[in-house]
Amino acid sequence: MPSSIIKGFFLAVLAAMLWGVSGTFGQFLFQQRGINVEWLITLRMLVSGTILLLFARFGEKSDLWSIWKNKKDAIQLLIFSTTGMLAVQYTYFAAIKHSNAATATVLQYAGPVFIAIYLAAKNKKLPRPIEYLAIALAVGGTFLLVTHGNIHSLAISGTALFFGLASAVTLAIYTLQPIALLSRYKSSIIIGWGMLLGGLAFSFVKAPWAIEGQWDTQTYLYTSFIVLFGTLVAFYSYLTAVQIIGGQKASLLASAEPLSATIMAVLWLQVPFSTIDWIGSICIISTIFLLSKKPKETIRSIDQ
Secondary structure (H helix, E strand, C coil), X not given: CCHHHHHHHHHHHHHHHHHHHHHHHHXXXXXXXXXXXXXXXXXXXXXXXXXXXXXXXXXXXXCCXXXXXXXXXXXXXXXXHHHHHHHHHHHHHHHHHHCCHHHHHHHHCCXXXXXXHHHHHHCCCCCCHHHHHHHHHHHHHHHHHHHCCCCCCCCCCHHHHHHHHHHHXXXXXXXXXXXXXXXXXXXXXXXHHHHHHHHHHHCCXXXXXXXXXXXXXXXXXXXXXXXXXXXXHHHHHHHHHHHHHXXXXXXXXXXXXXXXXXXXXXXXXXXCCCHHHHHHHXXXXXXXXXXXCCCCCCCCCCCC
């Protein structure tokens, strides 16, 4: 296997693990240090967006302002920054706050099923048999994860379920909406502007200087990890992997994210995860592999 392919595989898995670890660190900060979810999202997006744009300008020698010269592209970028980039990050971390990193990450990975349903409706085609199977597994897995098999009770709060499913829907929007932009501009420009604009918009909800919570060495370290490694390094690693091995293989390898988040949450934060939880998680994650078997068309994804 060529060294470049090995590098691509390594970077995709690295990105997935960094996302999974940052989700677990987020759970610790929200539940044990009282860090505000909205504040962390604002800080994460402002810092990472700024650094990514600086990299695009000075590292890739890109024109940061060309996208604003096209009115249609500028409007699409504004839509992406709010309904895609901002929405997917907020709903994901809100789901973590109200449940745990393992459950939130697994629920978000039902996103590809929503993508399959949307594309079937858009193309006016019935889903393929394998897509029906994926939908059934996603629904069944979610049922097991949130009820533990008891239809009369929820194993997680209704709020956590809402944000978990919302994160799956916004992941689908985040993946599909910027496809046209990605065909004309570098990914670093789209994601950099998306993060910066989303962070600026969310500053009106929670200003970056309105700091709350208990701050100690762990708080500083975990916050820094989420902003720098869980966002900046993870995005850059994933995008590099997509360039080397393609979006389809990279997205499959990214399924290491819920696995890493679950293992860390169970071993480090002592989150209870029963056999039924594992079965439900496997059902949901398996949909990624089923939906990767596309007949002809593929989707270029920038993932979470």
